[in-house]
Amino acid sequence: MTTGARPPRVPPRWFVRLAWRAHRTLYRLSGGRFLWTPTSRRRWGALRLTVTGRTSGQDRSVILGYLEDGPDLVALAMNGWGEGHPSWWLNLEAHPDAVVRLAGGSPRSVRARRATGEERDRLWRLWSALDPQLDAYAATRSTPTPVVVLTPR
Template sequence: MPSNLALKAMNIVHRSLLGVSGGKLGNSFSGMPSLELTTIGRKSGRPHSVMLTAPLVEGDTIVVVASRGGDPIHPAWYLNLRDQPEVDVSFRSGPRRPMTARTASPEERAELWPKVTAKYNVYAGYQQRTTREIPLVLLTPRN
């Protein structure tokens, strides 16, 4: 399970790769499109950005996985958007768009989780490492 320092380092490397290449490298990882998610800190009230991958994109909905590598705790970005669902998303280095984030309902997760793990088995391994149910987050454009 990655430490906070390792997660921050991966984000720095990812952003650097995007910046140095002018957005040509780093727009996907292991076949998944990448995105930058900006949330509002639940404690600080300040914006926080994190680089993530999207194992599923269905129409205008982007699905991300709050796995934190199978840690027993939720990632901070998930806790932030759970408390403040208005987020900004830059998908594949595109323009930042206002979106709304919400945790998939049990029925939605039951439908989406098999699709995620069939395509990217690493998430099944993350789920096996933890007793918490790893949330799926649906990002949809804000009207």
């Protein structure tokens, strides 16, 4: 009998969806003060991303974690570690121009793209340094997790 590392427990979908609603509510109630920027203590931040819906054409907003990579912002399209890609990423694939709002800042126009090759590996390692279980969480999905680069326009 071989013993291996136990896969991480992924929260149930109802909990993930509840957390997403709580984030949006906190953002709305705090007037945007719920967002934060990376610091030496917390090396990642939270931003509000507004994208154009791929079928509706309507603005859609989501709160995401991000890392800074020079002028670029980097997010993971992980869908709460559930199957499939999150809607915000599918929308960005169809309409890569978007707007981000960082803590205390004004809206910034960005263009999204998927990191590939060595760039993806490097950015994945940056995220892995923050969460040693990142690879184990990613392994719970049947598709690779896109690493999304938001470049200023």
